[in-house]
Amino acid sequence: MGKETVRTSHCRTILVAAAAGLVDDGGAVRRAARSLLVNLASTIDQYSLITYMPTLSAHIGAAMTHTSSIVRIDTAETVAALAQVQPLAVSTATALVR
Numbered sequence: 802m803g804k805e806t807v808r809t810s811h812c813r814t815i816l817v818a819a820a821a822g823l824v825d826d827g828g829a830v831r832r833a834a835r836s837l838l839v840n841l842a843s844t845i846d847q848y849s850l851i852t853y854m855p856t857l858s859a860h861i862g863a864a865m866t867h868t869s870s871i872v873r874i875d876t877a878e879t880v881a882a883l884a885q886v887q888p889l890a891v892s893t894a895t896a897l898v899r
Contacts (some may be wrong), residue, residue: 820860843886850890
């Protein structure tokens with residue numbers, strides 16, 4: 802297995818695990834998930850990140866429709882933070898959701 806294949810596999814695993822934390826009941830967990838997502842997104846080439854956006858968008862969509870308003874607010878802050886480090890990926894994800 803090549804280095805890029807291993808990196809891609811690990812990135813997908815980490816992104817999915819972090820995105821799942823967006824709907825956690827604990828605010829500290831949601832903040833840690835946001836931090837991990839933003840830090841990871843800032844290290845990935847924007848075109849590579851786009852390949853992860855359908856999965857990430859599904860988790861963000863679930864968090865944005867959560868029954869808890871604080872979860873929805875935290876998720877909106879996460880999307881804003883992601884947009885600062887990866888504007889192209891976030892705009893592509895927005896287009897996918899529409």
